[in-house]
Amino acid sequence: MTRIVELAGLALVFATGAFAQQADQPLLSGEKAFGDWKADRPGVRRLLKPQDMPKPDVAESASNGGGVTDRPEGARPKLPPGFSAELVASGIDSPRVVRVAPNGDLFVADSRANQVRVYRLAQGSAKPAETSIFAKGLTRPYGIAFYPPGDKPQWVYVANSNSVVRFPYREGDLEASAKPETIVAKVPASHHWTRDIAFSPDGKTLYLSVGSGSNIAEDMGAKPKGGVEAWAKSQPLGAAWGAEEGRADVLAFDPDGKNRKVVATGLRNCSGMTVQPATGALWCVVNERDELGDDVPFEYATAVKEGAFYGWPWYYIGDNEDPRHEGARPDLAGKVTLPDVLIQAHSAPLNIAFYDGGNFPADYGFPAEYRGDAFVTLHGSWNRNVRTGYKVVRLRFKDGKPTGEYDDFATGFVIADDALWGRPVGVAVAKDGALILTEDGNGTIWRITYGDGRS
Template identity: 65%
Template sequence: MPRRPRWATFLAVFALAGAAAAAAGAELQGPSAFGDWHADAPGVRRSIRTGDLPAPSEASAAAAELARRPVGAAPRVPEGFRAELVAAGLSGPRVIRVAPNGDIFVAESRANRVRVLRLAPGRARPEQQAVFAEGLHQPYGIAFYPPGPRPQWVYVANSNGVVRFAYKDGDMTASGKPETIVSGIPEVHHWTRDLVFSADGRTMYLAVGSGSNVAEGLGAPPSADWAGGHALGAAWGGEARRADVLAFDPDGRNERILATGLRNCSGMALQPATGGLWCVVNERDGLGDDTPFDYATEVKPGAFYGWPWYYIGANEDRRHRGARPDLAQHVSVPDVLFQAHSAPLGIAFYTGEAFPPDYRGDAFVTFHGSWNRGRRTGYKVVRLPFRDGRPTGDYEDFLTGMVVSDDAVWGRPVGVAMAADGALLVSEDGNGTIWRIAYAGKT
């Protein structure tokens, strides 16, 4: 990893201080919300609607240099909150799930293992930690089954399928070998497979991202009547069973498609108030810096969200012009639109009581950050306000401060979960850290 230049520290300090002063309490709407990291600060709210979608333009690329985390550096959070380091030096920490007893399970995808961290209530540093399982295959999603206080299994989604381990309360290492539940999931290109059980435990949801940016070379359906025998908007060939949320019985049988056209649904969660399944989606590349928007949405059974033929409603992708006019009026519009190329990866709903009351029922989403946009965006955690069980459609910066300069970042948020004591846990795989965000009250 390259040594971080000293000048970058000063640039970051002044840039962040300027952003905080200029953006405190700002509400950015439409095109004014299409800026970059300089406008980010806790409390900045963005409102993006379907009518704000720009026409396609030339694509950009601006890969970020990964910098070392400066000594003592921590994310910036709203007034009254504090961010404390839980763990460092992890190998690609991605999804975080909290067991009913409070243990923190984290998928170290780069090392092909799942680690367990045990924190004392109100503390950030682990009292104990252990490798729960290793020898996995790009593990990502983690779920406990059956849902409730006494799960008997830990399910892990590898890039090519799902396995499960026998589990009893307090286990920090697996007591036996993995049992394969689902196999043969296509794994090329988008490999992140999140995993969630329905509230009643009867259905296992598995997100499978697309095998390409926009189904290049897909061609025509295999036959004239192909669409009539498959899910609305389903793809074929190398994209079969991809860009979908799949559903299974808990034993891995009875595979079916819940929804289609979700290019890369990298994070899923159940909304506690309704039991509805939500996912956050990385949309396609190559249509410009601000098109199309990434998004979060409740996944409706049988819905089609556009990929690869359409995006954000009936906006036809010019690379598939005229290919599927039959689908144009059947594209579901997502619930919350994000700035393009933010790369949302994780979502979690807040049900605790440790944060101020207006946070209850809201969602938190991690933005991994842009690589294909001329002006860098993302690299933060945002809050999605909900009112009466529905999203307002806006989103608000909650955790920022991981960008060093226009060319370098030290943190790339991925996993997010609520700890047993009501704090928020966030993983980032740039420097391999996990953070605990707690509320201490206004000063």
């Protein structure tokens, strides 16, 4: 109990002068953009470029995870001026991805409990008017998508760790009306198990992300059967083999699960996907590899280019060769696609949502300058001497294209070097313009509004 009181006191200290919020602060670039939880505050803006990345250090690898404690009384996300956060729900086992149904219901993957929850909020409020378990008996559910896209979906798709299933859906359903139908079976499920899904705007393509089975393909084997040259000729650019075959990929299917194809390779763990409303482009946020030092390599968010290879396991952030695979794939040098937005190493980006903002009520919608930007949740580091991540950042866009800059938006989840209460995971935009955030440190869901949008 004493420990919780001490942490609550620390939270109050950080909420005052030392963390005075500024709407806009000078852009931090190069090494100055490297930070940790003590330097995070809403409005801090960063820009990282490939040349800012230090050289890898295989010998130096920190282990600094854990430290989750009870949420101190009154603790909530720290936000820019004019924004407020209200608690929707707490005590959830493992709230991960959150997606918003066309009628406004919040569908939340409760992964450890193997179920999908539904929250129907009272109008303009964070208070749930109704809650329900939509489906149970799943296998570590994560991604959720409604099909067909638009106002009248007929199915709810759920990505288990080892499959994609769907349930019949009618507007307002709080419980599934039938057993799940398997659409994609035999998805490899070990190690990186978070499978996200999204549909193309025309509804013709189902996208599925499948993360790697390891950190750097330790068990893949040095060469595929028949040799690297033969493999490279018969497979997509940069495709892994052995235990990693079919992993670190973004895949595409017809909505019925047929006609599988590889969209892109070398994305170590694309743990969150969405479609950009302005362009229809598919976006991924990617957890890069560990054990190369505190600031190597950068994580990233990127529009997924068809046929692209993003480097894993042989390269990272362009033609930077992983020293643990030195000389293994010289044929891939110069063929690695650079991602669009670089994020500090070990931040662990898990989800992404674009703030479209076209028809939101004035009382709840964010300021106009947020329209077209994206929000990314950073789950937080374990492989760094001083913690980084544990926040929500805003990716800046101009005319539908990323500038490469990102701002701290929601911070305050870490309260001491060895203690934190929140780990952001899911993010979505509600029908009224509020931002919905899940975190799985204390199992909470938050509704973030601007101005008078408080209940």
